[in-house]
Structures are given as structure tokens and as C-alpha cells.
Amino acid sequence: MKILSKEQIYEGDKLTAQRQNISSTELMERAGTQIFNWMHMRMQGAQVPIHVFCGIGNNGGDGLVLARHLVNHGYNVHTYVVNYSDKRSKDFLVNYDRIKQVTKEWPTLMACEEDFPTITPEAIIVDAVFGIGLNRPIADWVKKLFQHFRASKAFTLAIDIPSGLQTDSVPESENDVVWAGYTLSFQSPKLIFFLPETSKYSVQWEVLDIGIDLEYIYKLNTEAELIGKQEVLPIYKPRKRFSHKGSFGHALIVGGSYGKIGSVTLSSKAALVSGVGLVSAYVPKCGYVPLQVALPEAMVITDENEKFISNISFDITPSAIGVGIGIGTQDETLLAFENFLKENKAPLVVDADALNLLSKKTELLALLPKGTVLTPHPKELERLIGEWKDDFDKLNKTKAFSKKHEVIVVVKGANTITVFQDKYYVNTTGNPGLATAGTGDVLMGIIAGLITQGYEPLSASVFGVYLHGKAADIILEDFGYQSMIASYVIDAVAEAYIDLFKQPEQPQVSEAEQEES
Template sequence: MKIFSKEQIYEGDKLTAKKQNITSTELMERAGIQIFNWLHVRMQGAQVPVHVFCGIGNNGGDGLVVARHLITHGYNVKTYVVNCSDKRTKDFLINYDLIKQTTKKWPDMLGCEADFPEIHKDDIIIDAVFGIGLNRPVNDWVKSLFQHLKKSEAFTLAIDVPSGVYTDRAVDDENGVVWANYTLSFQSPKLIFFLPETSKFSVQWEVVDIGIDREFLIKTETESELIGKNEVLPIYKPRQKFAHKGDFGHALIIGGSYGKMGSVLLCSRAALSIGSGLVTAYVPKCGYQIMQTAFPEAMVITDENENLISDIKFDIDPTVIGLGIGMGTESDTVLALENFLKSNKVPLVIDADGLNILSKKKSLLKLLPEQSVLTPHPKELERLIGKWKDDFDKLKKAKAFTKKYKIVLVIKGANTMTVFNDKIYVNTTGNPGMATAGTGDVLTGVITGLISQGYEALSAAVFGIYLHGKAADLAIEDLGYQSLIASHIIEALGEAYVDLFKQPEQPQIEEAKTDDKK
């Protein structure tokens, strides 16, 4: 699913109105009815007090449409206009007149704190104050209104985006933002739903289809894309009947040190479980018995040093190398990695201490083969690209980093993002149970194993992250969040593959319809 920019959304609205021969007011009516339908299906006529707060722009117009249909269908609705400026849009004014004519109920005007209505915890708030067009800090009294809504603890539904959040930069003041329980986003999700600093303003989100021109949606290229099952299915490479292990590559996993052999074990198991034909682990001598005993399917090469990696030498011809897990950053290991990078031409997947070494000695970044995959967590990323002001600045720096070194960057988190040049791929799988030791080692093995099978680096990262998260999602169905460990994710990788080809169950909800023909 594409994530459109603010400018592209405006373009899509205009093109839709033109190609479908409708007015912007009729498109607003269509959008508002979709929000109403969503509410009507769930409320089923319940007389819970609903407070609809409308700005004076197009988002406010959407809110007025929703309020009008709720009122005409017998709901207990109170409508308010947040009178924060004297610049009202045409479609807002049309719907302002329409709600008065249709329902005989005039919206209350709010202009200061004295106007704030009483809201109870069991009420419902609909936020339609500001939309994606907001480009300036909100007024102080509007901040107070938003805090008033938050203190009520009432269920809050935001239309398109929570008011006060920008789509292309960080918020100015968290007090000037509506904290929504749920956001209904028109046609596509917004990037802000997936960034740590802005995702907190909406606990959940959902996309509602408002009939934007299909050709526009299909053909328009976006900088960001949401990755789900439909997006990864075309990446999948089916296997032929007469295939053999040599067709699926040889993954070499380099890492480990005394007391940290588990990371290499997890990484190696993941690489083989995701489908690599052969896996060899390169470890210090102290890891030989551990690897041979715990993972008999892997081959093992040992460093001459007993406790750490000191000189990376091997006589095999790997397809791809995953390195850095559990490696440590001792001076001998740093030198060994530097010497290895100077002569290596094999594709790389680098994690953990491999990243830490690169951060301390950034000149080594120039030695990485093109499209190497780096998989940092937030602190490792900061050491690589430098500190950032906010999440938007972080993505800007990440894009520049991938262009400079021609690599694929995986930013691990709740919605792991793969960055390559100007493109961002936002993953949708995974859960809080993955916040446990070793899950990053498993991801490194998964991506390495996919590259081993012939997947290009970018595809391997996007597909691997999806499968890694999906395996964890399937595992918690039996285990719960707290009991999930990294090994469980490896064990569920096969089920994640199988799930790719399962048909989704069809919902049995029948949408309510309105009499409005627009």
C-alpha cells in the first residue's frame, strides 16, 4: 500500500473530481459518509453523547458532514465549530449551511476557554479540527481545548489525522495535538502513523476508501510504501521440482566471542530455516563444540584464536556473508574485520558489533560492497549517521547515508523501515514480544539466507523483515508477548511462509447505507 505525501493527496483529490465529474463538495460528502458508515455499523443507534469538533477548513467540513448524518439518523450529537481564524474554506461554508438547513441545529461556536463544553469519560469525541493542511502552530486557546479533550478520557476518533500533527515535520508542542484512540485515514495511511514520535497520537488507525481515482493510485510513485502480504507475495521465489541445495546458495555467518556464541547459533539457524542451501559458521575455537552440538546442520570453521575473531580466513566460496553478531570490538577483531573488508567482494549483511566497529572507524564504510545490508537498532543507527532532531530528520539522514555508501539500511523498531536511496519501506508485521534478546540476530540470519537463495539485497531486506515479524505474530498466538524468545521466531518461519498463501477470512459486517445519493 502506497503512503502518499500531502501534495500527492491534494493532487489526487483534484484529479478525482475532474475525472469523475464531481465537485470538491461532493467528494467531501463521500468522505464524510464513509466516516459515518464506520460509526453507524459500530454504534447501531446507541445514544451515547457524541461531540463533533470541527475546524473551519476542509477537515472541519468533513466533520460537519459526519455530524449531519449522525443527527439525521437519530444519534445524540453536539456539534462545535473551533473558530480559530477568519479564513473559512468554500466547502466548509457549504456544509455549515447544510447542517443548519437539514437538521435545524446550529453548531456552537468556540472561541475561548469559557466556551469549552463538559465532556464525560463515556462520551465520544470526533476530532475534525485540523487536517493535513496544517502548517503553523495552533493558538493557545486551541491547545487548551485539546488538553480539555484529553483530560476527559472520552474515546476520541480523529478524521484523517489527529489535529495538530503535521504530515511532513515534527510537532511543535505535544500540548497542541489531539491524542486520538482511533484515526480514520482517507484512502491511504500517513507516514506519521509509523514514526515513534508521532504514532503515539493515534493508538490505532484504519484506511477508508473514498473513491480516489484508481489510475492515480496505481501509477503515482511514492517515497514511502507500507509492506504487507500483498506487497511481498510478488517477491517470493517458488522452488522447482528438481532443485537441490546448491541452487540456494551458501551462507557464511561470521561472529561470536567467548560467552556470546548464542548469537551466531541463532543467526545460523535462521539462515538455514529461511531456505539457504548451506550454512557455515565462522567462530572462535571456543564455539566449535557449541555449534557442532547445538546445530548439526551447519558446518563450522574456527578462527585460530580461542576466544575471539582475530583473522578472518576461509577456503570456501560463500554466496553471502552475515557478520558482526556477538563479535565484540576488541582491537584484534577490529583489525581482522578491516583486513577482511579490504579484500572481500561477497555481498554482506552487517549487524551488532560489525556496525559498532564501522561506527568507530567510518573509513571502513567505503570498503563495503554495493547494496550491503546494515541492520541497526536506534542507538546503532545514531552512531552510524549521527544524532537527529526528530524522526523526519532521521529519515533524511538515513536516505543520505544509503546514497553515499550505496547500501540498504534497515532501521529496526515497532515498524521496521528499510531505506534505500529516496525510498522507504514500512513493515506491518511484528509485535512487542520481539523486544527480547536475539531477535535481531535472527533477522540478520533471515536476510542473509534470502540473499543466499538469489534474492536481491533490497528485496531480501523487505521480504525478510516481513517474514521475521509474521513468524513472531504467529508464535505469540500460543505463547503471548512475555514468553516469546528468539528461537520461537525461527521455529515459526515455516508457518510464516505457509501463511503467504492463505486466503483471508471475509468479514461478515454489513455496512449501513444512507439515503444521500451524492
């Protein structure tokens, strides 16, 4: 699913009105009606108090359309106009007149803190104050209104975007923003829903289709794309009947040091379950017995050093190499890594201490093959790109780093974002159970395994992140967040593959309902 920018949303509204021969007021009516339908289907006439707070722009106009439909269907609705300016949008004024025609209880004008209504915890707040076009400082009394929402403990539903948030920046203070329990986003999600500093302002979100021109969306090139099952299915490579293990490549996993052989075991096993034909692990001598015992499916090559890697030399021709897990940052290892990069011709996935070695000696970045995949956690990323002031600055710096070095950067987090050149791929799978030792090693092994099988590095990164997160989602019910460990995630990768082709379960229909239909 494409994540549209603010400018693209405005352009889509404009083109839709032209191509469908409708006015902007009619498009607003469509949007407001969709919000009403969403609420009405869930509330079924329930008489809890609904407080609809409307700004004086188009977001407020959407709120007025919603309020009018709620009134017409007999809901217990109270409508307010947050009068923060003397300017009104044209469509707001049209719908302000329309709501006055269906109720004697006209919208209450609010202009200061004394106008705030009492809101009980069992009520519903609809936030339609500011939309994506917020371009002015917020008045102090409006900020206090937002704090009043939060203090009420009432469920808050935001229209399109929580008021006070912008689509491309982080608010200066969390008190300047509506904290929504749910956000109904028009046509496309917003990037801010997936960033650590801004996702907290909407616990859940959902996209409402308001009929934006499909041809426009289809042809649109967006900066960000949301990755779910429908986006990864076209990436998947089915196996041919007469394939053999040589058809799926030979992965090499390089890493480990004394006490950290488990990381290589996890990565090697993850590469195997991703579907590679052969896996070899390159480890110091102390890793030979543990790997042979723990993972008999893998072959083992050892460094001459007993406790850490001091020379990376092998006589196989791997299809792809994953390097860095548990490898350490000793001077001898740094030199071995440098010599390896100078000689290497295979596609690379670089993780963990190999990333720290790159940060330690940045000139080595020039030795990375084009399309190398880097999989840093936040601190490793900071060592590579420098400190950032907020999440948007982090993404911009990562994008610049990707373009400069022609690499793919997998920014790990609650919504892992794969960055390549000017594009962000935002993953939708995964859960807090992945916040445990070894899951990063598993991800590296999966991505290296997919590249080994012939997937392009970018496709392997996007697909690998999805499979990794989906495996964690599948086992969540059995293990919960606290008891999930990396080995369990590996074991569930098979189910993540199978899930790609599962059809959604159809709701059960009783015989009586069938007869009625």
C-alpha cells in the same frame, strides 16, 4: 500500499474531481459519508453523546457532513465549530449551510475556553478541527481544547489525522496535539502513524477509500510504502520440483566470541529456516563444540584464536555473508574485519559489532559492496549517522547515508523501516515480544539467507523483515510479549511462509441467513 505525501494527496483530490467530473464539495460529501458509514456500522443507533468538533477548513467540512448524517439518522450528536480564524473554506461554508437545514440545533461557535462543553467519559469525540494542511500556529485556547478532550477520557476519533499533527514533522509539545483512540485516514495512511515520536497520537488507524482516481495512485511514485502480505507475495520465489541444496546457495555467518557463540547459532539457524541450502559458521575456536552440538545442520569453520576472531579466512565460496554478531570490537578483530572487507566479493549483511567497527573506523564504509545491508538498532544507527533531533531528522540522515554509501539500512523498531536511496519501506508485522535478546541475530540470519537464495538485497531486506515480524505475530498467542524468545521466532518462520498463501477466513453464515439471501 503507497503512503502518499501531503502534496500528493492534494493533487489526487484535484485530479479525481477533474477525471470523475465532480466538484470538490461532492468529493467532501463522499469522504464525510464514508466516515458516517464506518461509525453507523459499529454503533447501530446507540444513543451515547457524540461531540463533533469541526474546524473551519476542509477537515471541518468533513466533520459537518458527518454530523449532518448523524442527525438524519437520529443519533445524539452535538456539533461545534472551532472558530480559530475569520477565514472559511468554500466547502466548509456549503456544508455549514446544509447542516442548518436539517436541525434546529445549529453548530455551536467556540472562540475561547469558556465555550468548552462538558464531555463525559462515555461520550465519543470526533476530531475534525485541523487536517493535513495545518500551516499556522495553534491558538492557546485551541491547545487547551485538545487537552480538554484528553482530560475527559472519552473515546476520540480523528478524521484523516489527529489535529495538531503535521505529515512531515514532530510537534513541539504533546499538549498541542489531539490524542486519538482511532484515526480514519483518507485513501492512504500517514507516515507519522509509524514513527516512535508520533505514533502515540493515534492508538489505531484505518484507511477509508474515498474513491481517489486509481490510475493516479497506480502511477504514483511515493517516498514511502507500507509493507504487508500483498506487497511481499510478489517477492516470494517458489521452488522448482527438481531443485537441490546447491540451488539455494551457501550462507556464511561470521561472528562470535567467548560467551557470545549463541548469537552465531541463532543467525545460522535462522538462515537455514529461511531456506538456504548450506550454512557455514565462522567462529573462534571456543565456538566449535557449542555450534556442532546445538546446530548439527551447520558446518563450522574456526579462527586460530581461542576466544575472539583475529583473522577471517576460509576456503569456501559463499553466496552471501552475514557478519558481526557477537564478534566484539578488539583491535585484532577490527584489523581482521578490515582485511576481510578488502578481499570480500560476496553480498554482505552487517550487524551488531561489525556496525560498531564501521563507526570506529568510518573509512571502512568505502569497502562495503554496493547493496550491502546494514541492520542497526537505534544506538548503532546513531553511531553511524550521528545524533538526530527527531524521527524525521533520523530518516533524512539515514536516507543521506544510504545514498552516499550505496547501502540498504534496516532501521529496527516497532515498525521497522528499510531505507534505500530515496525510499522508505515501512513494515507492518511484529510486536513488542521482539524486544528481547537475540531477535536481531535472527533477523540478520533471515536476510542473509534470503540473499543467499538469490533474492536481491533490497527485496531480501523487505521480505526478511516481514517474515521475522510475522513469525513473532504467529507465536504471540502462545507466549505473549514477556515470554517470547528468539529461538521461538526461528521456529515460527516456517508458519510465516505458510501464512503467505492462506486465504482469509470467511465468516460463518447460518442456514436461516442463507435462506434469507
